[in-house]
Amino acid sequence: MKQQVPAGAVDGDVRTRLMRTAEHLLASSTNGQISTREICSGARVTAPTLYHHFKDKHALLDAVVLEGFTEYLDSKRAVARSDDVLEDFSRGWDMHVSFGCEHPAHYRLMFGDLRVDHTSPAAVVAQDEVDRVVSAWAAAGHLRVSAEAAKETISAAAVGVTLQLIAVRATSSHIISTNVRDTIARSVFRAQGSSGTAADGCAGSATQLLDALPNGPWKSLRPTEVALLREWLAVLADRPR
Structure with missing residues (x-):
């Protein structure tokens, strides 16, 4: 028909x-x-x-998806941020997942296109927005992990959850989304009310060094010494060992 x-x-x-x-x-x-x-x-x-x-049909669809996502992003940016970083994170997460569930075909073109060496322009815009927001959170001292780790964790989790909900034809309010969202929040953000003490700064520095450490030997350190250093840093960063 x-x-x-x-x-x-x-x-x-x-x-x-x-x-x-x-x-x-x-x-x-x-x-x-x-x-x-x-x-x-x-x-x-x-x-x-x-x-x-x-150029071709794919370029046309890229333009359509980018236009739609840009309009969504403009609406999202118009929402005033609160003094509660966890509330802002949850609202942003929910809006992202809702967009995907309400526009499944558009979202699949953004993040589900498996063409080699191709990234949807809309996906690039989405990642740039995540980078901008997370960098601001990092600068304000809200993160318990490095900014790069937070960006990659949030992006991977949000896209994975959204594609899964689309696959099972669920809504954005599904418990999968809320559970993953809250788990990510606990692992990425400092507890609300953190005073930004010297201990917090130590934990942040330990986290950054821990993220940068290789698994094997490093300079003059043997693998066993790197492993021990990693264990000590995990304690300082308050991470599970």
């Missing part, structure tokens, strides 16, 4: 028509698999016209 596109989707210039048509088809798709033929038919253009405006 031919996909019907709303009249508004074919108004305006050709590039816009192509993007609105692809956007409509994506919204109707569960897996993001839409064809060039469907797009061209809905936009009432030929394939050469599509390739005149976009």
